[in-house]
Amino acid sequence: KAGVTQTPRYLIKTRGQQVTLSCSPISGHRSVSWYQQTPGQGLQFLFEYFSETQRNKGNFPGRFSGRQFSNSRSEMNVSTLELGDSALYLCASSLSGGGNEQFFGPGTRLTVL
Amino acid sequence: GESVGLHLPTLSVQEGDNSIINCAYSNSASDYFIWYKQESGKGPQFIIDIRSNMDKRQGQRVTVLLNKTVKHLSLQIAATQPGDSAVYFCAERGTNAGKSTFGDGTTLTVKP
Numbered sequence: 472k473a474g475v476t477q478t479p480r481y482l483i484k485t486r487g488q489q490v491t492l493s494c495s496p497i498s499g500h501r502s503v504s505w506y507q508q509t510p511g512q513g514l515q516f517l518f519e520y521f522s523e524t525q526r527n528k529g530n531f532p533g534r535f536s537g538r539q540f541s542n543s544r545s546e547m548n549v550s551t552l553e554l555g556d557s558a559l560y561l562c563a564s565s566l567s568g569g570g571n572e573q574f575f576g577p578g579t580r581l582t583v584l
Numbered sequence: 585g586e587s588v589g590l591h592l593p594t595l596s597v598q599e600g601d602n603s604i605i606n607c608a609y610s611n612s613a614s615d616y617f618i619w620y621k622q623e624s625g626k627g628p629q630f631i632i633d634i635r636s637n638m639d640k641r642q643g644q645r646v647t648v649l650l651n652k653t654v655k656h657l658s659l660q661i662a663a664t665q666p667g668d669s670a671v672y673f674c675a676e677r678g679t680n681a682g683k684s685t686f687g688d689g690t691t692l693t694v695k696p
């Protein structure tokens with residue numbers, strides 16, 4: 472079974488631009504979560520989607536948004552990019568969210584110049 | 585608020601020795617505690633988890649211990665191998681696997 476895939480793997484943007492990252496969960500997984508990983512803040516939870524609905528949200532500004540499609544694929548969008556948004560963005564999927572293991576993708580490395 | 589933390593940012597061990605990585609947490613309501621391994625260029629990989637009503641769980645070469653009295657979690661790796669070199673994170677969550685709170689990570693280096 473294929474793992475969680477994320478595209479693109481690397482991205483360079485400039486301040487003020489917006490970016491969309493994509494995540495394809497493991498087949499059959501309906502929960503998709505997004506995390507931001509930086510050297511200073513570590514791994515921080517952004518949001519979780521389940522059956523096309525946002526089920527949980529972390530403490531990030533409204534510039535960070537996401538959505539999930541009927542095939543469980545998910546996208547996250549960051550608008551008006553800031554230098555501090557440079558990070559590794561990780562996507563994780565699980566079967567239903569409750570009591571199940573999360574499987575992480577390799578991440579998208581975003582650099583904001 | 586909830587938080588998890590690791591006692592040491594780095595740990596260096598000799599190949600074949602046992603490794604112990606520690607973590608302190610603050611949220612007594614957490615339902616699961618999880619250990620992840622992250623190798624360079626990869627996302628975190630699940631190692632083992634333990635439910636809050638347990639105090640010990642064993643896997644292949646790994647053991648997780650949970651002490652709820654002092655809110656302490658540890659990961660023991662037996663006969664540490666060079667392939668175990670990575671960053672290890674502890675995390676906690678409620679019943680929903682979709683939202684986890686991660687600690688800062690311990691970098692384990694295994695010397696041949």
